[in-house]
Amino acid sequence: MTAITAPMAHRTRLRLTARGRRLLTAVAALPAAIALAFAVVSGGAALATIDDGAPAQSFATVTVSAGDTLWSIAEDIAPTADPRDVVDAIVRLNALDGAQISAGQSLAIPAEYAP
Structure with missing residues (x-):
């Protein structure tokens, strides 16, 4: 075969x-x-x-006092605005993980809410 x-x-x-x-x-x-x-x-x-980060004139700073919260700071700097919007803008601008802030801490405040 x-x-x-x-x-x-x-x-x-x-x-x-x-x-x-x-x-x-x-x-x-x-x-x-x-x-x-x-x-x-x-x-x-x-x-x-x-590359450059935020422009120098786009925010002001505020120093956190004892007993301050983001909500109280938002109400102080922008009494006519919705505090939730102001708190959100502060958290985003400062790249905060949450709402925890401490006395003496310097926070950047968006120019639209700056005093």
């Missing part, structure tokens, strides 16, 4: 045409183009805040 052998499959190489290379390059460059467009549209403001 003779053994029957299967013919070996012919392996073809993947070939990129010029059109395929252009498409691959365009897809790879798309995230960078989107980021650049966002920076141009926003006037570079997003990049400036990452």
Whole structure:
């Protein structure tokens, strides 16, 4: 008896045409183009805040006294505003983890609520 052998499959190489290379390059460059467009549209403001932090004139500071809470400070600095909004702005500006503050601590107050 003779053994029957299967013919070996012919392996073809993947070939990129010029059109395929252009498409691959365009897809790879798309995230960078989107980021650049966002920076141009926003006037570079997003990049400036990452590098420079908040502008110097965008907030005032207040020193926490004994017995002060964020709520009482919010009511003192912005009596006509909703204290919840003021507390939220102070927490975000100072990157606080919660509502815990201590006497002697210096807090940045957003310019819109600054006295």
